[in-house]
Amino acid sequence: MQLFEKTLGDWLEYWANETPDKEYIVYSDRNLRFTWKSFDERVNNMANGLLSIGVTRGTNVGIWAQNVPDWLTVLYATAKIGAVAVTVNTNYKTEELAFVLKNADMHTLCLTEGIPGSDYIDMIYELLPELRTTQRGKLKNDRFPGMRNVVYIGQEKFRGMYNTAELLLVGASRPKDEFRALREQTGCHDIVNMQYTSGTTG
DSSP states (O other), X not given: OXXXXXXXXXXXXXXXXXXXXXXXXXXXXXXXXXXXXXXXXXXXXXXXXXXXXXXXXXXXEEEEOSSOHHHHHHHHHHHHTTOEEEEOOXXXXXXXXXXXXXXXXXXXXXXXXXXXXEEHHHHHHHHOGGGGTSOTTOOOOSSSTXXXXXXXXXXXXXXXXXXXXXXXXXXXXXXXXXHHHHHHHOOTTSOOEEEOXXXXXX
């Protein structure tokens, strides 16, 4: 059996070059479609945007979201710069989230508004009340000393948080030298994802 020593980023770029105009992601309920090439460009911009807020190689970045388009964007973006995506269970409540934030030494948490019965915004403000008064990127909390950023996945603005829409714009406009350097350092043996599971996760 042949083994391929390619990263997630390698495979994305391979197909973006081989079949640039072929559709890769389709969200029919949102009338949203990405080709391999357009998605790869989006991922690069997101990665560069994450670099602008201090995410880098080895940084743990949480994704607390249901099936939304930029869940995948953030996953690939972290992989391309050697950061680690920490997938957070969508059913978590406040103290379960608190455990993961601390145990994973999370630096940045990307989240949506939540699912029925769980308001992620309220829960993160409960755990990190400093978000309401602290300059973005300057978060300091004694319980979660590693936490620096919260990023809302979408266009809406919440006090103390970045959002993915602005990170994409920043990533598209800032120089990509740092991004390219980190991209070159990534390898197939890097840690790309951290999951908290009792063993039932498929």
